[in-house]
Amino acid sequence: MKLEVLAQAPASSKADLLRFAPRGSRPVADVKPAEFDGLASTSLLHREGARRVLYVGIGASASVTPDLLRRAAGSGAKSLLKIGAEEILVDATGHEAHVGPIVEGIFLAAYKFEAFKAPAARRKTILKSLRVVVAPAHLAAAKKEAEASRHIAEATNIVREIGNLPGNEITPIVLADIAKELARTHHLKYTVWDEKRLEKEGFGGILAVGKGSANPPRLISLEYEGGARKDAPVVIVGKAITFDSGGISIKPSDRMDEMKFDKMGGCAVLGILRAVADLKLPINVVGLITSAENMPGSRAYRPGDIVTTYSGQTIEVLNTDAEGRIVLADALAYAVAKHKPRLLFDLATLTGACVVALGGSRAGLFTSDPALRQALWERSEAAGDPVWPLPMGDEYADQIKSDVALVKNTGGREGGASTAASFLQHWAGETPWVHLDIAGPAWITKELPYLEKGATGFGVRLLVDFLRKKK
The missing domain is CATH 3.40.630.10 (Zn peptidases)
Known part of the structure; x- marks a missing residue:
């Protein structure tokens, strides 16, 4: 999968757009709060011109954590993949400190164990491109963290594949x-x-x-x-x-x-x-x-x-x-x-x-x-x-x-x-x-926001994070 971190969204792109919506926000004016108000684990799919935009609720701004954004990004990616997305553009402005978990969530959500399924039963589309937009002042740090998280998530997915x-x-x-x-x-x-x-x-x-x-x-x-x-x-x-x-x-x-x-x-x-x-x-x-x-x-x-x-x-x-x-x-x-x-x-x-x-x-x-x-x-x-x-x-x-x-x-x-x-x-x-x-937690028997059933790769992210920060 191609990964890019950008300081502004491309002028024209076929990518589906993923945005995070805090509790109480009204990202789409004609959608009533009773229908969507940014409650964690909720989502709203909306067409803005020719582009599909998925808003994923993250709850109260003060309660946002790295893992909450990992889950939100993963659940958003899974939803978009189900409707045929091949390219995803993520608006991470305001969440630059958590670009790593956002990238991880999407990479982990994109994995599916299909080695023994009939070709007709396999996922019809795969995610080919992920672009993440951040504020210009955070671009260099976000690129570094996104690339590290990509390596960690890819290693985790390989562990899941072997484990399954x-x-x-x-x-x-x-x-x-x-x-x-x-x-x-x-x-x-x-x-x-x-x-x-x-x-x-x-x-x-x-x-x-x-x-x-x-x-x-x-x-x-x-x-x-x-x-x-x-x-x-x-x-x-x-x-x-x-x-x-x-x-x-x-x-x-x-x-x-x-x-x-x-x-x-x-x-x-x-x-x-x-x-x-x-x-x-x-x-x-x-x-x-x-x-x-x-x-x-x-x-x-x-x-x-x-x-x-x-x-x-x-x-x-x-x-x-x-x-x-x-x-x-x-x-x-x-x-x-x-x-x-x-x-x-x-x-x-x-x-x-x-x-x-x-x-x-x-x-x-x-x-x-x-x-x-x-x-x-x-x-x-x-x-x-x-x-x-x-x-x-x-x-x-x-x-x-x-x-x-x-x-x-x-x-x-x-x-x-x-x-x-x-x-x-x-x-x-x-x-x-x-x-x-x-x-x-080594394996799960029901789907999670960014993980399908089966092996989870538990331990890879924790110990690599620990080793990265150990002096």
């Missing part, structure tokens, strides 16, 4: 191939561990979870070097279970099809590394994707097994469906030992307990660093990837103590998201560390 692919299309080996191609196009260092190398180097957690599947596991590393060689990297670990049946502790059949989305933490890592490379951030970033398929095969790991991880620490398996923390343990331990990161993240669709606690819109945020907690919490709302802090502590660590190993892989129903985070902390150690449980 089913388990028969995406296996750990295929995911490794996708990472390899990303490394080639974006000049990243790529390393992959196959099952033989994983066994040789002692990655017992990943191997245990992947044993039951005909599709062998992989550990994937992508390294971006934007900083000095001596600078310690930020390491981002992602869980990518390409399909999670639950293993021997098999899941109920209801909604098991959604377990193709258990790879979304690892997919987010791909998007983050792509965006970081496109933006040429002056830092070093390492992405580690720990990928397996959790199946109840004849070689599958069992409840009662004791697994020895990369660090030598042991796990008593009580439930094979609590597999994400087991594969993450290996990757976190490797990250600490190999890269000695200045900051360590992990993203994982880890617990249903987090969804019960927070619902489907927010990720659980776990860290023992108050400054990190506050910074991520504050930025998450503007980034459109909202999080909410949840506790860790001795009471949760006590729930996962094992009589026969260091820890057991489940601590029962009470505080399940917090016991899972406390489990991971054993492998993060003293490294500054953030765990994001994205089980709720």
